[in-house]
Amino acid sequence: MNFLDSTGAPKMEFATWPRRRIIDTRIAVIGVGNTPYGRLPDYDSTALGAWAFHEALADAGLTAAAIDGLVMHRVGNYQKLCEMTGINPDFVSVQPSNGRMCGVSIQIAVQALMTGQAETIALVYGNDGRSAGAKYGGAADRYDTAAEQMWFPYGMTSPGAVNALMFARHAMQYGTTTEQLAAVSVAFRKHAALNPGAVMRTPITVADHQASRFICEPFRLLDYCQINDGGVAMILTRSGLARDLRHPPVYVRGVAQASSLAEGLVSDDFNRAPMQSVARKVYAMADVDRDDLDALMIYDNFTATVLFGLEGFGFCGVGEGGAFVQDGRLELGGALPTNTSGGHLSESYMQGWNLNAEAVRQIRGGCGERQVAGARLIQYIAPGPVTTSVIYGSEPV
Numbered sequence: 001m002n003f004l005d006s007t008g009a010p011k012m013e014f015a016t017w018p019r020r021r022i023i024d025t026r027i028a029v030i031g032v033g034n035t036p037y038g039r040l041p042d043y044d045s046t047a048l049g050a051w052a053f054h055e056a057l058a059d060a061g062l063t064a065a066a067i068d069g070l071v072m073h074r075v076g077n078y079q080k081l082c083e084m085t086g087i088n089p090d091f092v093s094v095q096p097s098n099g100r101m102c103g104v105s106i107q108i109a110v111q112a113l114m115t116g117q118a119e120t121i122a123l124v125y126g127n128d129g130r131s132a133g134a135k136y137g138g139a140a141d142r143y144d145t146a147a148e149q150m151w152f153p154y155g156m157t158s159p160g161a162v163n164a165l166m167f168a169r170h171a172m173q174y175g176t177t178t179e180q181l182a183a184v185s186v187a188f189r190k191h192a193a194l195n196p197g198a199v200m201r202t203p204i205t206v207a208d209h210q211a212s213r214f215i216c217e218p219f220r221l222l223d224y225c226q227i228n229d230g231g232v233a234m235i236l237t238r239s240g241l242a243r244d245l246r247h248p249p250v251y252v253r254g255v256a257q258a259s260s261l262a263e264g265l266v267s268d269d270f271n272r273a274p275m276q277s278v279a280r281k282v283y284a285m286a287d288v289d290r291d292d293l294d295a296l297m298i299y300d301n302f303t304a305t306v307l308f309g310l311e312g313f314g315f316c317g318v319g320e321g322g323a324f325v326q327d328g329r330l331e332l333g334g335a336l337p338t339n340t341s342g343g344h345l346s347e348s349y350m351q352g353w354n355l356n357a358e359a360v361r362q363i364r365g366g367c368g369e370r371q372v373a374g375a376r377l378i379q380y381i382a383p384g385p386v387t388t389s390v391i392y393g394s395e396p397v
Contacts, residue, residue, distance in 0.1 A: 026396040027110050028242040028249030030120075031060025031235035032357040037199050037348035040229040041131040049075040049126030050084045052231030056122065060235050061246035067235070069118025071109045073101050074351065075126045091118040099301065102352030103380065103388020107255045109236050120237040125353045130228045137161070159301065160224060162265045164216040167304040170270065171218065174319030178218055180326060181303040182209035185222045185345055187330040188300065192342025194332075194370040199226050200346040223303040225344035232353035234360070239396055250360045253377075254286030254391040261385050274387040275312025282379075286391040290315060293391075294375040295362060296330075296338040297355035299382040300345050306330075306338070309383040332370060340370045356380050359392045 033055025035048055043051065049072065057064060069091040072078055078094050091112050095101040102125070109121045129136075137158020156162055170176050186206060192198035204222065212221040242249035258277035260267060283289060290313070298309045307321030315336065316324035330338040341347045341358040348354060359378040361367050380390040 026239035027113050027236055027252040028239045028396075029234055029252065029360050029392070030237055030242050030245050030247070030249055031056040031058075031062065031233075032360050033057070033059050033233050034197075034350075034354065034357060035229075035231045037197065037228045037230040037350070037354075039130050040128070043128065043131075043229065045074055045076040045126035045128045045231075046080050046084070047126070048128060048229060048231035049124040049233065050081055050231075052126065052233035053081075053085055053122055053124050056233035056235050059246065062120075062235065066120050067122045069109065069112055069121030071095070071105045071112075071121060071123045073097075073105045073123070073125045073353070075124055081124065087122075089118070091121065098386075099299065099351035100382060100384050100386040100388065102299075102356070103255075103382045103390060104257060104386065106234075106236075106252070106356065106390055107257055107388065110252055110255050113236060113238050119241060120235065123234045123236065124231070125233065125350065126231040127350060128229045129349075134227055136227065156265065158216070160216045160219060163302045163304055164219040165266060166270055166308070167302075168218055170304070170307070170319070170321075174322070176307065176319070176322035178220070179206055179210065180307070180322035181223055182206040183325045184300070184303040184306050184330065185209050187325070187328070187334075188339050188343045188345045190331055191340050191370055192346035194368070195341050195347060198342040198347040199228055200342070219302060219304075222345075225301045225349035226346065228348045228350075230348055230350055230354075232350050232357055234353075234356065247364055248394070250363045251393050251396045252390060253288065253393040253397050254282040254284075255389070256281035256285065257386060257388040259386045263385070265385065267385065270308045270312065271383050271385060271387060272308075272312045272318070274385070275309065275381075275383055276314070278387045278389050279313045282389045282391055285397075286377075286393070287397050288377055288391060288393075293377050293379050294337075295340060295359075295372045295378045296336055297340075297343075297359050297378060297380045298338055299352050299355065299380075299384070300339055300343045301349065303345065305383055309381045312383055312387070313381055313389070332372065337372050340367065340372060352380070352382055356390065356392075359390075363392055363394050 070089040258274035
Protein backbone atom coordinates (compact mmCIF):
# COMPACT_ATOMS: atom_id res chain seq x y z
CA MET A 1 0.00 0.00 0.00
CA ASN A 2 1.38 3.42 -0.99
CA PHE A 3 0.98 6.12 1.65
CA LEU A 4 2.83 8.79 -0.38
CA ASP A 5 1.45 11.13 -3.04
CA SER A 6 3.12 11.87 -6.37
CA THR A 7 5.50 14.36 -4.74
CA GLY A 8 6.63 11.84 -2.14
CA ALA A 9 4.73 13.53 0.69
CA PRO A 10 2.47 11.60 3.05
CA LYS A 11 -1.14 11.38 1.82
CA MET A 12 -2.35 11.91 5.38
CA GLU A 13 -0.95 13.51 8.44
CA PHE A 14 -1.07 10.46 10.66
CA ALA A 15 -0.24 12.49 13.71
CA THR A 16 -3.52 14.37 13.32
CA TRP A 17 -5.65 11.21 13.55
CA PRO A 18 -7.76 11.14 16.70
CA ARG A 19 -6.22 8.69 19.15
CA ARG A 20 -7.52 7.27 22.39
CA ARG A 21 -5.22 6.87 25.31
CA ILE A 22 -5.70 4.12 27.81
CA ILE A 23 -6.43 5.75 31.16
CA ASP A 24 -5.90 2.45 32.99
CA THR A 25 -6.41 -1.25 32.45
CA ARG A 26 -9.04 -1.71 35.14
CA ILE A 27 -12.42 -2.56 33.68
CA ALA A 28 -15.76 -2.05 35.42
CA VAL A 29 -19.34 -3.16 34.87
CA ILE A 30 -21.56 -0.09 35.22
CA GLY A 31 -24.91 -1.42 34.01
CA VAL A 32 -26.85 -4.67 33.73
CA GLY A 33 -30.33 -5.31 32.40
CA ASN A 34 -32.60 -8.09 31.26
CA THR A 35 -36.02 -8.77 29.84
CA PRO A 36 -38.48 -11.06 31.57
CA TYR A 37 -37.82 -14.73 30.83
CA GLY A 38 -40.36 -17.18 29.46
CA ARG A 39 -42.38 -17.34 26.27
CA LEU A 40 -42.23 -14.00 24.44
CA PRO A 41 -43.47 -14.79 20.92
CA ASP A 42 -43.81 -11.15 19.85
CA TYR A 43 -40.05 -10.56 20.04
CA ASP A 44 -37.25 -12.03 17.96
CA SER A 45 -33.71 -12.32 19.32
CA THR A 46 -32.75 -8.86 18.04
CA ALA A 47 -35.72 -7.19 19.69
CA LEU A 48 -35.02 -9.04 22.94
CA GLY A 49 -31.42 -7.86 22.83
CA ALA A 50 -32.51 -4.27 22.20
CA TRP A 51 -34.95 -4.47 25.12
CA ALA A 52 -32.20 -5.70 27.46
CA PHE A 53 -29.84 -3.04 26.11
CA HIS A 54 -32.24 -0.26 27.11
CA GLU A 55 -32.67 -1.84 30.54
CA ALA A 56 -28.90 -1.85 31.03
CA LEU A 57 -28.63 1.78 29.89
CA ALA A 58 -31.29 2.79 32.40
CA ASP A 59 -29.53 0.81 35.11
CA ALA A 60 -26.31 2.71 34.41
CA GLY A 61 -28.05 6.06 34.03
CA LEU A 62 -26.65 6.52 30.52
CA THR A 63 -28.02 7.32 27.08
CA ALA A 64 -27.21 5.39 23.93
CA ALA A 65 -24.81 8.19 22.91
CA ALA A 66 -22.39 6.95 25.58
CA ILE A 67 -21.90 3.59 23.82
CA ASP A 68 -19.03 3.36 21.33
CA GLY A 69 -18.51 -0.40 21.40
CA LEU A 70 -20.85 -3.33 20.84
CA VAL A 71 -20.31 -7.05 21.43
CA MET A 72 -23.28 -9.26 20.55
CA HIS A 73 -24.03 -12.89 21.23
CA ARG A 74 -26.86 -14.78 19.54
CA VAL A 75 -28.53 -11.55 18.47
CA GLY A 76 -29.94 -12.21 15.02
CA ASN A 77 -29.12 -8.97 13.20
CA TYR A 78 -26.48 -6.51 14.35
CA GLN A 79 -27.44 -3.92 11.71
CA LYS A 80 -31.07 -4.01 12.86
CA LEU A 81 -30.06 -3.74 16.52
CA CYS A 82 -27.97 -0.63 15.86
CA GLU A 83 -30.85 0.94 13.93
CA MET A 84 -33.29 0.12 16.74
CA THR A 85 -31.02 1.53 19.44
CA GLY A 86 -29.57 4.45 17.50
CA ILE A 87 -25.90 3.63 18.05
CA ASN A 88 -22.94 3.89 15.68
CA PRO A 89 -20.21 1.98 17.51
CA ASP A 90 -16.51 2.29 16.68
CA PHE A 91 -15.99 -1.35 17.68
CA VAL A 92 -18.34 -4.21 16.76
CA SER A 93 -17.99 -7.94 17.43
CA VAL A 94 -20.61 -10.61 16.74
CA GLN A 95 -20.29 -14.05 18.35
CA PRO A 96 -21.76 -17.44 17.35
CA SER A 97 -24.75 -18.85 19.18
CA ASN A 98 -22.89 -21.39 21.37
CA GLY A 99 -23.20 -20.75 25.10
CA ARG A 100 -19.44 -20.94 25.51
CA MET A 101 -19.28 -17.59 23.69
CA CYS A 102 -20.65 -15.71 26.68
CA GLY A 103 -17.30 -15.73 28.48
CA VAL A 104 -15.48 -15.23 25.18
CA SER A 105 -17.62 -12.13 24.51
CA ILE A 106 -16.75 -10.65 27.89
CA GLN A 107 -13.06 -11.28 27.29
CA ILE A 108 -13.27 -9.59 23.88
CA ALA A 109 -14.93 -6.54 25.44
CA VAL A 110 -12.29 -6.35 28.17
CA GLN A 111 -9.48 -6.56 25.64
CA ALA A 112 -11.06 -3.89 23.44
CA LEU A 113 -11.35 -1.54 26.40
CA MET A 114 -7.81 -2.24 27.60
CA THR A 115 -6.38 -1.47 24.17
CA GLY A 116 -8.39 1.70 23.69
CA GLN A 117 -10.59 0.41 20.85
CA ALA A 118 -13.61 1.74 22.71
CA GLU A 119 -14.42 3.56 25.92
CA THR A 120 -17.80 2.11 26.85
CA ILE A 121 -19.00 -1.22 25.46
CA ALA A 122 -22.44 -2.78 25.53
CA LEU A 123 -22.58 -6.57 25.56
CA VAL A 124 -25.96 -7.64 24.22
CA TYR A 125 -27.54 -11.10 24.19
CA GLY A 126 -30.92 -12.12 22.80
CA ASN A 127 -32.45 -15.59 22.61
CA ASP A 128 -35.90 -16.44 21.22
CA GLY A 129 -35.23 -20.17 21.51
CA ARG A 130 -38.50 -21.14 23.17
CA SER A 131 -40.73 -19.40 20.66
CA ALA A 132 -38.51 -20.45 17.75
CA GLY A 133 -38.63 -24.10 18.77
CA ALA A 134 -35.00 -24.56 19.78
CA LYS A 135 -34.16 -28.06 21.02
CA TYR A 136 -30.38 -27.61 21.29
CA GLY A 137 -29.85 -30.79 19.35
CA GLY A 138 -31.80 -33.70 17.98
CA ALA A 139 -32.86 -34.52 14.44
CA ALA A 140 -35.99 -32.34 14.72
CA ASP A 141 -34.14 -29.28 16.00
CA ARG A 142 -34.90 -26.15 14.00
CA TYR A 143 -31.87 -24.34 15.35
CA ASP A 144 -28.14 -25.00 14.90
CA THR A 145 -27.26 -28.71 15.03
CA ALA A 146 -24.34 -28.59 12.63
CA ALA A 147 -21.77 -29.15 15.35
CA GLU A 148 -23.45 -32.38 16.38
CA GLN A 149 -24.15 -33.87 12.94
CA MET A 150 -21.00 -35.98 12.92
CA TRP A 151 -22.11 -37.67 16.14
CA PHE A 152 -25.67 -38.54 15.04
CA PRO A 153 -24.89 -42.16 14.04
CA TYR A 154 -23.68 -42.81 17.58
CA GLY A 155 -26.73 -41.34 19.30
CA MET A 156 -24.96 -38.10 20.23
CA THR A 157 -27.75 -35.93 18.83
CA SER A 158 -27.67 -33.22 21.50
CA PRO A 159 -25.48 -31.64 24.18
CA GLY A 160 -27.60 -33.56 26.68
CA ALA A 161 -26.52 -36.87 25.17
CA VAL A 162 -22.87 -35.84 25.26
CA ASN A 163 -23.00 -34.73 28.88
CA ALA A 164 -25.07 -37.75 29.94
CA LEU A 165 -22.38 -40.01 28.51
CA MET A 166 -19.69 -38.07 30.35
CA PHE A 167 -21.60 -38.31 33.62
CA ALA A 168 -22.15 -42.06 33.15
CA ARG A 169 -18.40 -42.45 32.92
CA HIS A 170 -17.90 -40.25 36.00
CA ALA A 171 -20.36 -42.42 37.91
CA MET A 172 -18.57 -45.57 36.80
CA GLN A 173 -15.11 -44.27 37.70
CA TYR A 174 -15.87 -42.46 40.95
CA GLY A 175 -19.20 -43.80 42.21
CA THR A 176 -21.04 -40.51 41.66
CA THR A 177 -24.80 -40.91 42.02
CA THR A 178 -27.86 -39.28 40.50
CA GLU A 179 -28.96 -38.39 44.05
CA GLN A 180 -25.88 -36.17 44.16
CA LEU A 181 -26.98 -34.53 40.91
CA ALA A 182 -30.32 -33.95 42.63
CA ALA A 183 -28.58 -31.88 45.32
CA VAL A 184 -27.57 -29.38 42.63
CA SER A 185 -31.06 -29.16 41.18
CA VAL A 186 -32.67 -28.78 44.62
CA ALA A 187 -30.22 -26.06 45.71
CA PHE A 188 -30.74 -23.93 42.63
CA ARG A 189 -34.52 -24.28 42.83
CA LYS A 190 -34.36 -23.01 46.42
CA HIS A 191 -32.58 -19.92 45.13
CA ALA A 192 -35.08 -19.46 42.30
CA ALA A 193 -37.91 -19.49 44.83
CA LEU A 194 -36.41 -16.25 46.19
CA ASN A 195 -36.10 -14.69 42.73
CA PRO A 196 -39.30 -13.08 41.37
CA GLY A 197 -37.86 -13.22 37.84
CA ALA A 198 -37.15 -16.95 37.81
CA VAL A 199 -39.25 -19.15 35.53
CA MET A 200 -39.33 -22.20 37.83
CA ARG A 201 -39.97 -21.25 41.47
CA THR A 202 -41.85 -24.24 42.92
CA PRO A 203 -39.57 -25.99 45.46
CA ILE A 204 -38.45 -29.53 44.65
CA THR A 205 -36.94 -32.36 46.67
CA VAL A 206 -34.42 -35.07 45.94
CA ALA A 207 -37.37 -37.46 45.63
CA ASP A 208 -38.95 -35.16 43.03
CA HIS A 209 -35.73 -35.23 41.05
CA GLN A 210 -35.50 -38.99 41.21
CA ALA A 211 -39.12 -39.38 40.13
CA SER A 212 -38.78 -37.09 37.09
CA ARG A 213 -38.63 -38.89 33.76
CA PHE A 214 -35.44 -39.79 31.97
CA ILE A 215 -34.54 -37.61 28.99
CA CYS A 216 -31.21 -39.23 28.19
CA GLU A 217 -30.35 -41.77 30.87
CA PRO A 218 -28.86 -41.17 33.41
CA PHE A 219 -30.09 -37.57 33.02
CA ARG A 220 -33.63 -36.84 34.11
CA LEU A 221 -35.87 -33.88 33.33
CA LEU A 222 -34.67 -31.99 36.41
CA ASP A 223 -31.05 -32.30 35.28
CA TYR A 224 -31.78 -30.06 32.27
CA CYS A 225 -31.78 -26.29 31.92
CA GLN A 226 -34.86 -24.21 31.07
CA ILE A 227 -35.07 -23.13 27.41
CA ASN A 228 -36.80 -19.76 27.22
CA ASP A 229 -36.97 -16.44 25.40
CA GLY A 230 -35.12 -13.50 26.89
CA GLY A 231 -32.35 -10.97 26.65
CA VAL A 232 -29.51 -9.78 28.86
CA ALA A 233 -27.15 -6.84 28.48
CA MET A 234 -24.12 -5.54 30.35
CA ILE A 235 -22.25 -2.25 29.99
CA LEU A 236 -18.50 -2.17 30.61
CA THR A 237 -16.11 0.76 30.70
CA ARG A 238 -12.64 1.59 31.94
CA SER A 239 -12.72 2.36 35.65
CA GLY A 240 -11.41 5.87 35.09
CA LEU A 241 -14.73 6.67 33.38
CA ALA A 242 -16.92 4.86 35.92
CA ARG A 243 -17.59 7.82 38.22
CA ASP A 244 -20.78 9.42 39.49
CA LEU A 245 -23.05 6.77 37.99
CA ARG A 246 -26.20 5.23 39.36
CA HIS A 247 -24.44 2.26 40.98
CA PRO A 248 -20.94 1.68 42.32
CA PRO A 249 -18.79 0.00 39.64
CA VAL A 250 -18.19 -3.73 39.82
CA TYR A 251 -14.69 -4.53 38.61
CA VAL A 252 -13.61 -7.28 36.24
CA ARG A 253 -10.57 -8.46 38.16
CA GLY A 254 -9.74 -11.43 35.95
CA VAL A 255 -10.83 -13.09 32.73
CA ALA A 256 -9.35 -16.09 30.92
CA GLN A 257 -10.10 -18.91 28.50
CA ALA A 258 -8.57 -22.16 27.25
CA SER A 259 -9.81 -24.98 25.03
CA SER A 260 -9.62 -28.67 24.28
CA LEU A 261 -11.38 -28.37 20.91
CA ALA A 262 -9.11 -30.90 19.21
CA GLU A 263 -10.39 -33.59 21.58
CA GLY A 264 -13.94 -33.48 20.21
CA LEU A 265 -17.26 -33.18 22.02
CA VAL A 266 -16.79 -36.02 24.53
CA SER A 267 -13.84 -35.20 26.78
CA ASP A 268 -11.79 -38.03 28.25
CA ASP A 269 -11.00 -35.93 31.33
CA PHE A 270 -14.35 -34.09 31.64
CA ASN A 271 -12.64 -30.96 30.19
CA ARG A 272 -10.37 -30.83 33.22
CA ALA A 273 -7.26 -29.71 31.31
CA PRO A 274 -8.67 -26.42 29.96
CA MET A 275 -10.31 -25.73 33.31
CA GLN A 276 -7.02 -26.13 35.16
CA SER A 277 -5.35 -23.82 32.65
CA VAL A 278 -8.04 -21.16 33.05
CA ALA A 279 -7.92 -21.47 36.85
CA ARG A 280 -4.20 -20.75 36.93
CA LYS A 281 -4.60 -17.71 34.70
CA VAL A 282 -7.72 -16.17 36.15
CA TYR A 283 -6.75 -16.42 39.83
CA ALA A 284 -3.34 -14.93 39.09
CA MET A 285 -4.85 -12.07 37.10
CA ALA A 286 -7.45 -11.35 39.77
CA ASP A 287 -4.92 -11.73 42.60
CA VAL A 288 -7.30 -13.96 44.56
CA ASP A 289 -7.54 -17.59 45.62
CA ARG A 290 -10.57 -19.87 45.78
CA ASP A 291 -10.91 -19.30 49.51
CA ASP A 292 -11.40 -15.57 48.92
CA LEU A 293 -14.58 -16.07 46.89
CA ASP A 294 -17.99 -15.31 48.36
CA ALA A 295 -20.06 -17.10 45.71
CA LEU A 296 -19.85 -18.96 42.41
CA MET A 297 -21.81 -18.79 39.18
CA ILE A 298 -21.30 -22.05 37.26
CA TYR A 299 -22.71 -22.66 33.79
CA ASP A 300 -25.41 -25.22 34.57
CA ASN A 301 -26.79 -26.38 31.26
CA PHE A 302 -26.92 -29.74 33.08
CA THR A 303 -26.47 -30.62 36.74
CA ALA A 304 -23.33 -32.66 35.98
CA THR A 305 -21.59 -29.63 34.47
CA VAL A 306 -21.52 -28.12 37.96
CA LEU A 307 -19.68 -31.17 39.33
CA PHE A 308 -17.19 -31.11 36.46
CA GLY A 309 -16.57 -27.39 37.02
CA LEU A 310 -15.99 -27.73 40.75
CA GLU A 311 -13.44 -30.47 40.17
CA GLY A 312 -11.74 -28.78 37.22
CA PHE A 313 -11.25 -25.50 39.07
CA GLY A 314 -9.93 -27.23 42.18
CA PHE A 315 -12.73 -26.64 44.66
CA CYS A 316 -12.64 -30.36 45.38
CA GLY A 317 -10.58 -33.34 44.33
CA VAL A 318 -10.95 -35.30 41.11
CA GLY A 319 -14.00 -37.53 41.39
CA GLU A 320 -15.20 -35.79 44.56
CA GLY A 321 -17.73 -33.42 42.98
CA GLY A 322 -20.73 -35.53 43.92
CA ALA A 323 -19.86 -35.63 47.60
CA PHE A 324 -18.89 -31.95 47.56
CA VAL A 325 -22.33 -30.68 46.51
CA GLN A 326 -24.23 -32.53 49.22
CA ASP A 327 -25.39 -31.24 52.62
CA GLY A 328 -26.36 -27.79 51.34
CA ARG A 329 -22.85 -26.66 50.45
CA LEU A 330 -24.06 -24.79 47.33
CA GLU A 331 -27.10 -23.26 49.00
CA LEU A 332 -27.47 -19.77 50.45
CA GLY A 333 -25.99 -20.03 53.91
CA GLY A 334 -23.75 -22.88 52.80
CA ALA A 335 -20.00 -22.82 52.41
CA LEU A 336 -20.11 -21.88 48.70
CA PRO A 337 -23.38 -20.29 47.53
CA THR A 338 -23.73 -21.03 43.82
CA ASN A 339 -26.10 -19.78 41.11
CA THR A 340 -28.04 -17.67 43.56
CA SER A 341 -30.61 -16.55 40.97
CA GLY A 342 -31.61 -20.15 40.27
CA GLY A 343 -29.20 -20.49 37.38
CA HIS A 344 -29.99 -22.08 34.06
CA LEU A 345 -31.75 -24.95 35.79
CA SER A 346 -34.45 -22.80 37.38
CA GLU A 347 -34.14 -19.08 36.52
CA SER A 348 -33.73 -19.46 32.75
CA TYR A 349 -31.22 -20.72 30.21
CA MET A 350 -29.57 -17.53 29.02
CA GLN A 351 -26.28 -19.19 28.09
CA GLY A 352 -24.26 -17.70 30.93
CA TRP A 353 -25.47 -14.11 30.71
CA ASN A 354 -27.97 -14.22 33.55
CA LEU A 355 -25.24 -15.73 35.74
CA ASN A 356 -22.88 -12.84 35.02
CA ALA A 357 -25.66 -10.32 35.64
CA GLU A 358 -26.39 -12.04 38.95
CA ALA A 359 -22.73 -11.82 39.96
CA VAL A 360 -22.79 -8.06 39.40
CA ARG A 361 -26.04 -7.61 41.29
CA GLN A 362 -24.79 -9.69 44.20
CA ILE A 363 -21.67 -7.55 44.57
CA ARG A 364 -23.83 -4.43 44.47
CA GLY A 365 -25.85 -5.92 47.33
CA GLY A 366 -29.23 -5.64 45.60
CA CYS A 367 -30.54 -9.22 45.50
CA GLY A 368 -33.01 -9.04 48.35
CA GLU A 369 -33.87 -12.37 49.98
CA ARG A 370 -31.22 -14.22 48.00
CA GLN A 371 -28.42 -11.78 48.80
CA VAL A 372 -25.09 -13.28 49.88
CA ALA A 373 -24.13 -11.20 52.90
CA GLY A 374 -21.04 -9.08 52.30
CA ALA A 375 -20.42 -10.42 48.78
CA ARG A 376 -17.22 -8.83 47.43
CA LEU A 377 -15.69 -11.45 45.10
CA ILE A 378 -17.67 -13.75 42.78
CA GLN A 379 -16.42 -16.06 40.04
CA TYR A 380 -18.21 -17.10 36.85
CA ILE A 381 -17.13 -20.48 35.47
CA ALA A 382 -18.12 -22.06 32.16
CA PRO A 383 -16.64 -25.57 31.80
CA GLY A 384 -16.40 -27.17 28.38
CA PRO A 385 -14.35 -27.59 25.24
CA VAL A 386 -13.94 -23.81 25.46
CA THR A 387 -13.59 -23.04 29.15
CA THR A 388 -13.95 -19.45 30.32
CA SER A 389 -14.00 -17.68 33.66
CA VAL A 390 -14.54 -14.15 34.93
CA ILE A 391 -13.87 -12.90 38.47
CA TYR A 392 -15.82 -9.84 39.61
CA GLY A 393 -14.97 -7.74 42.63
CA SER A 394 -16.13 -4.71 44.56
CA GLU A 395 -12.58 -3.31 44.36
CA PRO A 396 -10.07 -3.31 41.47
CA VAL A 397 -6.88 -5.36 41.58
